[in-house]
Amino acid sequence: MNIECPLPLDQLATESDEVIRLGHGSGGELTQRLLRDFIFPYIDNYWIQQGHDSAKLPVDNGSLVFTTDSFVVSPLFFPGGDIGKLAVYGTVNDLAMSGARPKYLSCGLILEEGLPIKTLVRIMYSMGTAAAEVGVQLVTGDTKVVERGKGDGIYINTSGIGVLGATREICPQQIVASDVVILSGDIGRHGMAVMAQREGLEFESPLLSDCAPLCDPVAALLAAGIEVHCLRDLTRGGLATALVELAESSGMGIQVEEGCIPVSEPVQGACELLGLDPMYVANEGRFILFVPAQQQQQALEILTAIPVSIDSRVIGRVSSLAGAEVTLQNSLGCERLLYRLPGEQLPRIC
């Protein structure tokens, strides 16, 4: 891996005005040049250098875990991240949520005619940096170009392979009554940061996405022998939707306390202004885990020692009594049901 920091844009000076043309997707010379000059340098590794149609991968003992995800965020760059980072972290986090150690990623690029090459390079550099940070290899990929007006600049699909050590299964069906629910940090930052950037909304305090990889805290929990029953990263639909999905999948009731769920002041303020509920706002660097109550202290000690999960806390408990529902108790002691987000949250009128 050959990564420089800051981004070596000066080396691209002669190319800086170039944009994606349909010919970059032709499979011919232009495609080769695109790959050679603007994509491979930022994800360079042994497998890329082989130049084969597929990558032969060594794996450790254990089971393989495989997942895929597509990334279509607008704007491409937002406070705290960009589509390249998201495309790496998003898939890596999906692998981590099954308890797997992420090893290899594929990268499918759909480029829109007219995308500045400089923008592509910024995104590839970001992907390469993110992959190096997490310790995964981008080993294979594909590039297509679509006509102007048929894409939002760039779409990225990443598929990922991870290795599962000899651990018990981590899935919703493992959740049992009396498990505690731990949340890894404050909620709603990614969704509000993207919305503020997209709509040109300005707030007194900056809104930064929480976009981050979650494999370190998961690996640390498993290495310490914590009996993790279930993990779920909080993405679209937010914390509430994740909890409702897990209640339905496991058939268990979940009770959470609103006062234990941290929301930063800028996120709270932006949500108040727009009439949105932070419980339903997207995150890209937060997860919840279900562990036996007797291990909650040990789990919290592990999580709070790692920067990405430093604000971890217990937010609720599992019960077999309440049916497959999620109830939220507020600071006044009143309860309400949480529901699954029916569509996207829309800002209110007044």
Add this chain to the structure above:
Amino acid sequence: MKYLNEYRGREGIRKIVAELHRTTTRAWTLMEVCGGQTHAIAKYGLQQLLPPEIELLHGPGCPVCVTSLDIIDQAIAIASRPDVIFCSFGDMLRVPGTDRDLLAVKAAGGDVRTVYSPMNALELARTHPDRQVVFFAIGFETTAPANAMAVYQAHRQDVTNFSLLVSQFLVPPAIDTICADADSRVQGFLAAGHVCAITGFEEYLPLANKIRRPIVVTGFEPLDILEGVLMCVRQLEQGKYEVQNQYARAVSSEGNIPAREMLQRVFEISTQSWRGVGNIRSSGLLLRQEFAAFDAGQRFPMDFQVREDTSGCISGRIMQGLSKPDDCPHFGNKCRPQSPLGAPMVSTEGPCAAYYRYGTRPHHNQEPRHEH
């Protein structure tokens, strides 16, 4: 979060709830006028804290819910035109018209955009002089001044490709109409604080006398609402019907004078059609003749027949406090947020959406009652 956290704190609320239990000696039925208050009541579970004698009914104050079907159909027809950029606040997009909603128009290729202010729409008109930009100007006295300002600015700057599809409502005539109904059970009103921040509460003084019911101008935080209920109950227990202002931090007797002036300069009062209720005299706003060129209704005359609402939605009864959301046979069955029969199930201020979302449980919290 100054001005928020202090109105959500446990201690302040415990005191008010205890006082409310001490004050209430018999059954009272109150109506919170504003949909924002309805949602706060459901979200924070405030009904669970009230004495069982106090029943809250939900009023006509959801602007999305009271917008009539023919205006929504007209919006959909305009938004479907290829020469139009149609701008709306987000919560109108999912409201069903006769055949489809604005999100379906967008999915079919219509240029439908969510904006946060009518000034955003005016800016779009400036930057797209080759397109017609239409803003869906719905709402109560709260949204009318900004809509008026957008038209005033367009007029001054000679922006000719900008227009409003107007569906503006005024609250006091609706309160009057609710009380005139022989079946009405409402004994006191929590008036909408945001509306009164613009209008002031002067015009509520003769109204309270006429309807012989207390009106308390009330805010939107849990403490505001509980305080508003307490002030209303105190009056009822004493046989009074006065106007009181719980929301003094935002509302004065005369309101926001520049906003009122702008509103009166651009709009004039007219009869308005309320969805499920029908026409209410002097309860709406129309663009004055001087600004008629900015009326999307005139710029894009429609040739469709106004159709009757056959969805089965009982929004009219709910908005008048004659029924509650869960009285509706379709609630939670045929009518859900994913497949709404009417606006009250999708609007962020709709009472059915509040009931569905927050599914509150009766009286789980007994703690404040121990202080009774």
